[in-house]
Amino acid sequence: MDAVTGWWDDYFWGSMVVLQVFIFSLLLMVLFGLIGAAAKLSDNRVAQKISAAYTVIFRGTPEILVILLLYFGSAIFLTSVAQVFNPEIKFVDVPPMWAGTFAIALIVGSYATETFRGAFLGVKPGSIEAARALGMSNLQTFVFIRIPEMWRLALPAFGNHMLSLIKDTALISIIGLNETFFVAKQAIGTTGEPFTMYIVVGAIYLGFSTIITLTVMGLEKFGLRTTEGAR
Template sequence: MSLLDGWWDDFFFGLLTVLQVFAVALAIAVALGLLGASAKLSNSRLLRALAQVYTVVFRGAPELLVLLLFYFGMALTLTWFVQLFDPSVKFIDLPPFWAGSIAIGLIVGAYMTETFRGAFLGVDRGHIEAARALSLNPYQVFWYVRVPQMWRLALPNFGNHMLSIMKDTALISIIGLEEILFVAKMANSVVHRPFLLYVTVAMIYLAMTTVITLVVGQLEVRANRHLRGTR
């Protein structure tokens, strides 16, 4: 692997960027998923309609298109806004890191919405009624009865959504974020070994997705531990 000498540190920092995007996008996706699922299950027709539009649009549009729309759209809006105060500014954009993390969070949040909605509905009504009968308040019902049970039901899909986020981070190289695919492009312009470089990128992603798969598998074992021996 002497061909990659001098590029390992770039790959390392690229990987750190990937992990940061992953963390930020995951946090946004979970927050939006919980909000979306609550909206879809609410009594308000307006909230239900808004959540429906959100999931239809962000699950139907290509990830790349959403990313480009968000990045270039935000640049246009920010430039317009800043020029209101300082007309000498020519161009200002949302850093690719934030544009990319938010765009991916928005997309995967739409998938999370459906997962969480299904999981909330999967919690046995009887358990919630029992909790109320035991005079738990709505906050306690939510955190001690609903969430622990919906979490178990949501885990398999949740794992898949985490894999989507990890793999979607590669797209952000297109708007100029220096993650590992971008590093490989730069390195290739110097060492001209595209196959080796892109396979290296693939292997790094494969390692990341393997870790996620293993962790989710362990979490599932843990979440289902009360069912052990019943089948």
């Protein structure tokens, strides 16, 4: 383990990049999941079809392919857009971090769509009737009745989605994101100890997964505190 000594700070900054990607992709993932679930539950047939296509496409293709497509694809797309305004521009570089964040949020968002849809369907009709009887508006019902009831139902599966998200950040290193994996590659170049360096990466990810698992367990306990008798 002596070889790792000089690399701890690099690993630390690498982990911060992982954390940053995780947080931004988590926000985007929830957004995509909610939009997808809303579209699936709506009466609009076009919205239903689009949402169904979204889940089929992103659940059926390998993650690495989506990341590569979004990274290289967006670079080409932006280049052609930029060339319309300024033909001098040869190539527009897309930061791998944003292409990657967007890609993994899209992928995991397609799984979250199904989770959220199921959770919204799990809200008891009686609760909604009660809200109507109290004279709540649709928005009030959504914020005070549907959301508090639905997030508890969604939480176990949502915890798994967060784990997929943190593990998928490792794939962004393929398109050159400067995270722990990338640090390991540099460290191997100078020390020649690939096993040690990759084990450190594994340990960092294991730490992140453990934190997420424990957080979800705590939240589940918190969510069930009022329904203890019912279960």
